[in-house]
Amino acid sequence: MKLKYLALVASAALFFTACSANAPEAASPSPAAMSAASPTVVAMQKTIQLIAQNGSGQSGTAVITKSPKGNAVVTVSLTGGKFATPQPAHIHLGVCPAPGAVKYPLTDVVNGKSVTTLDASYDDIAKATDKMAINVHMSAKEIKAYTACGNMN
DSSP, rough: HHHHHHHHHHHHHHHHHHHHHHHHHHSSSHHHHHHHSOEEEEEEEEEEEEEOOOTTOOOEEEEEETTTEEEEEEEEEEEEOOOOOEEHHHHHEEEEOOOOOOEEEEEEEETTTTEEEEEHHHHHHHTOOSSSEEEEESSSTTTTTTTEEEOOO
């Protein structure tokens, strides 16, 4: 009986020693292991549908997310239409289809894509009570011709 007891105690001691030796690895998995095993944390975001205007055939989304510093980041993704030159884009006061003055300029849309980090916070944009719209223009020369527009609130 004593022999079985000693064998059991020795096995337990070896098990705990092995676990202790591996404890730092278990407590601090590699970044690659973390990204593979952990669910992705989705940042706060707001998605605006951009609807084709003036027969452009161009539509898509503008996604507003919160940067690590708290700024609003606007990502415009459009499909349809053929536009060879950069297309100006803005957040305007007012609503579609005829928004008013520019509130925030955005980076020009090129090949259907644009990413802009605003000097405004995500919280200010998300909680804004002013009516605003995101508007994409045909080109700098044809700034009054809108190709896509979406109301933010």
